[in-house]
Amino acid sequence: MPHPTIRGQSYALKPAPSPAENPLKGLVPYARPAPNRFPHSMEFQYLPLSDLMLGMDQFDWSPMERLLDDIASRGNQAVVRVYMEYPGKEKGIPQFLVDGGLRVHRYPNTNTAPFPPTQVTTPDYEDANLREALRRFIAAWGKAYDGDPRLAYITAGLLGTWGEWHTYPKDDLWASHKTQAIVLDAYATAFRSTPVLLRYPAGPDHGAQVENANRPFGYHDDSFAWATLETGRRQDDWFYMSILNSAGAQARNKWKSHPIGGEIRPEVWGKIFDSPDQWPDQAQNFHECVSVTHATWLMDTGMFRKQASPERLTTAITEVGRMGYDFYVRSSTFQRNNESRQLDVTLEILNQGVAPFYADWPSEIAIATTAGKIVSRQHAPGFKLQGLLPAKTPHRRSASIPMPQSGEYFVLLRVVNPLPGGKPLRFANVDQDATKAGWLTLGKLMVE
Numbered sequence: 001m002p003h004p005t006i007r008g009q010s011y012a013l014k015p016a017p018s019p020a021e022n023p024l025k026g027l028v029p030y031a032r033p034a035p036n037r038f039p040h041s042m043e044f045q046y047l048p049l050s051d052l053m054l055g056m057d058q059f060d061w062s063p064m065e066r067l068l069d070d071i072a073s074r075g076n077q078a079v080v081r082v083y084m085e086y087p088g089k090e091k092g093i094p095q096f097l098v099d100g101g102l103r104v105h106r107y108p109n110t111n112t113a114p115f116p117p118t119q120v121t122t123p124d125y126e127d128a129n130l131r132e133a134l135r136r137f138i139a140a141w142g143k144a145y146d147g148d149p150r151l152a153y154i155t156a157g158l159l160g161t162w163g164e165w166h167t168y169p170k171d172d173l174w175a176s177h178k179t180q181a182i183v184l185d186a187y188a189t190a191f192r193s194t195p196v197l198l199r200y201p202a203g204p205d206h207g208a209q210v211e212n213a214n215r216p217f218g219y220h221d222d223s224f225a226w227a228t229l230e231t232g233r234r235q236d237d238w239f240y241m242s243i244l245n246s247a248g249a250q251a252r253n254k255w256k257s258h259p260i261g262g263e264i265r266p267e268v269w270g271k272i273f274d275s276p277d278q279w280p281d282q283a284q285n286f287h288e289c290v291s292v293t294h295a296t297w298l299m300d301t302g303m304f305r306k307q308a309s310p311e312r313l314t315t316a317i318t319e320v321g322r323m324g325y326d327f328y329v330r331s332s333t334f335q336r337n338n339e340s341r342q343l344d345v346t347l348e349i350l351n352q353g354v355a356p357f358y359a360d361w362p363s364e365i366a367i368a369t370t371a372g373k374i375v376s377r378q379h380a381p382g383f384k385l386q387g388l389l390p391a392k393t394p395h396r397r398s399a400s401i402p403m404p405q406s407g408e409y410f411v412l413l414r415v416v417n418p419l420p421g422g423k424p425l426r427f428a429n430v431d432q433d434a435t436k437a438g439w440l441t442l443g444k445l446m447v448e
Helices: 062-072 095-099 128-145 177-190 240-246 286-293 310-321
Strands: 009-012 026-028 042-048 053-055 077-083 104-109 118-123 151-155 196-198 218-224 260-264 297-299 327-337 342-351 363-369 374-379 395-402 407-415 440-447
Touching (some): 009 440, 026 042, 042 062, 062 077, 095 128, 128 177, 218 240, 240 286, 286 310, 327 407, 327 440, 342 440, 363 395, 374 407
Parallel strands (some): 026 297, 042 077, 077 151, 151 196, 196 218, 218 260, 260 297
Antiparallel strands (some): 009 327, 104 118, 327 342, 342 395, 363 374, 407 440
């Protein structure tokens, strides 16, 4: 019986904008945002350590479970930060530590602009019991949640005001390098899958921050488009790109392997997507900030607080679309492999964004009828997108699948979101979803 054969078939695929709600990237509102304000695939929330840790080895994960399940119910993944001190909030420091003798400092925090000063409570970060509690909490958190598909990113938190790793203007209350290192060591051990991001890049000469450029973490710029770009002024040496460059080449290249996130500064919420003549004086160009930081995601309230004007919405969707990864499959080729008697599929893939795709998500390739019914599919390790860097020249990737019987088919590709009901990763192609929702059509396969 003759084997099925094909004529070599190649396709030039047409580009199209990819959606702003692609997973693991884009703008991130606080949990439970108003619906239909801006497309998104993640939601952010703070959690107080005091709600999660009731004793040195006693943990209550129910607040975390409620949060993750609630966010996942909307097809989104969570960005979480656990804190001990937050201006205006009573919760944070576990009560068992205070009862055990932990000293705390209460004072009005004046570093809350553009909002009024409010009361904050800072613990003694050099307390031995506190250090041990942080080590045990991170270990237990990682054991319970590392790799959980509901959890997209963790910002390290725990130390400093808002968990932002500073106690400005009370710098004398800030944690020592020893305490910081305990926390970072614990995170590096506990979280091998879920990315952890730090507030400040730090080389050996930073001073306030322990060196972290050689540690397996990303960064988050929480004054994005306000204190991001270098200005050359000495008073601005704390701006993100200034400290990143000072931290050295390892820190500058961190984006190639670890995600960069952050938060758009409150002073420019929403406004940063308007014309420059409407920006506050200190505002910095969003497009340029994304380019130099290689930002993948940013917390934001401006686009979710109220309905944006059509002009603001259009600009935001365009600018957010280039954050993180943005994959366009430029061409596909189908060829029968005479030795293996399988079908070889070769793709040219362009990453048009500013950063790679960091997650280890599997890719699948499928054969579908022209009516859209999938007749076979399998994992395609050769099409894994993890780590593909932005470039003007395409990445070439290949995979082999069993040859179907004679007939006309479509060849499909998708990246599998491990979150049940999670938003699919969509390519910047006209034929995304053309044959079947969530799949990219690579072309027609004619088997004789």
